[in-house]
Amino acid sequence: MAEYIQGEYFFLPQEHVLFGVGSLAKLANEVKVMGGQRVFVVTGHSLATQTDVVQKVEQALGSLHVGTFADIHQHTPKSDVARAVEQVHKLNADVLLSLGGGSVIDGTKAIAMKLSVEHGNFLPHIAIPTTLSAAEFSHLVGVTDEEQNIKAGFAHVQVTPTSVLMDASLTLSTPLQLWLSTGIRALDHAVETLYAPGAHPINDVLALEAIDRLFKYLPQSKYYPEDLAVRTELQLAAWMSFFGEVNTPMGLSHNLGRRIGASYNVPHGITSCITLPHVMRAMASTHASALAPIARRQGLVDSSASDQDAARSAADAVSALIQRLGLPQRLRDVGVPADELRKIAETTSSQSLKVDEIEALLKEMW
Structure with a gap:
């Protein structure tokens, strides 16, 4: 009897994306x-x-600009969000504009959520990203509890930015390591899309295209960092990597990154550099058919290779790309203590691996 694909697709309430220099x-x-x-x-x-x-954006707004909160820190501390909410109240703002990377964009989503609880409606949010983390295309929010030193979060479709404006000229001041490592974060989004549970044919096509573009353009951006055409291609790839993410739950690499990032003050782009290749290898046997197309599209294996071998080759290619970009690849290099790997494993959610298996994986990363 024939098997038929069946599924469903949800759309986030994002109305408009403007892109290009x-x-x-x-x-x-x-x-x-x-x-x-x-x-x-x-x-x-x-x-x-x-x-x-920031000055350029304020000038572009002109008389529409009523104030700026320039104090959102890495991993979005909860106290930063609370202070920003106070400023929104004082200035009676009616539009929120986030300008920066994932922490800033997540912080602005958290501000919108807090305001909605108080007033019953969500303010429009325009996101202008300066990295490749793709938080602007998501309804997910990560906020750090400073007392427990753990990043928690929430999901709400109404905190998805209403509009996104991607202008590559605004990314030139982004430190190169941050720019490139968030590109690996986008790669992480795309890879985890492919092996997410359920049927997601639209996301899969875009994820594979994103992976192709990231492999092509990240090295070019390292060697030609002023090239705005290349930066624009990377912004589009980041968009593709997280397109309709509400349909594809995040996997183990992201969960480990969330756990490691806030607790040890490691940027999420860097956590993806460390976790992604190892998680891909761990998933090569159970999700071979999902990961194999990465290697086949890149011409890394011949047609006779098994899906499992192709999936492993894809993991090796990701590791080689990270090395080529000169980005960190070991937990020990970013200050994560070896004696805390068990605790990280015990507090990381995974539907695929048990605690002992996660700990073994972390030891490989260390």
Whole structure:
């Protein structure tokens, strides 16, 4: 009897994506189209004090800009969100604008959530990313509890940014290691899409295209960091990597990254550099058919290779890419103590591996 594919697809309430160099010129009109008059910018300290990016965005907003909160730290501490909410209240803002990487964008989602609990509605949110983490395309939020030093989170479709504006010229000030490592984060999104449970044919096509582009353009961006055409291609690849992520739950690499990142102050791009190749190898036997196309599209194996061999080759190729980009690949190199690997394993959720297996995997990463 024939087997038929069956599934369902959910759409996040994201209305508009603007992309390409020069898109910043459309920002003020974007605010007006959504009925906004008082825009509150949320960003990080480094971007505000060490670059002119925030100033450019404020100038593009003109009289629509009412204030800027430039103090969202890495991994989005809960206290930062609370202080930003106070400022939104004082300034009576009607549009939130996040400018930065995943921590800033997640922080702005958390601000929107907090305000909605207080007032019953969600403010429109325009996200302008300066990294490749792709948080702007997600309804997921990670916030760090500073007292417990653990990153928790929540999911709510209404915190998905209403609009996204990707202008590669605004990414030139992003430190190269941050830019490249968040590109590996996007690669992590795409790989985990492929072996996520359920049927997701649309996501799979985009994930494989994202992987191809990331393999091609990340090395080019390392050697030609000023090339805006290459940076634009990478922004599009990041979008593809996390397209409709509500349909593809995150896997073990992301779960380990969340657990390691906040507890040991490791950026999530770097956690993906360390965890992804090892998790791919661990999944090669159970998810071979999902991972094998990566290697086949890259021409890494011949047609006679088994899916399992192709899946392992894909993991090796990811590891080689990370090495070529000059990014960290070991837990010991980012300050994670060897005697805490068991605790990390015990507090990391996984549907695929048991605690002992996760611990063994962490020892390989160390």
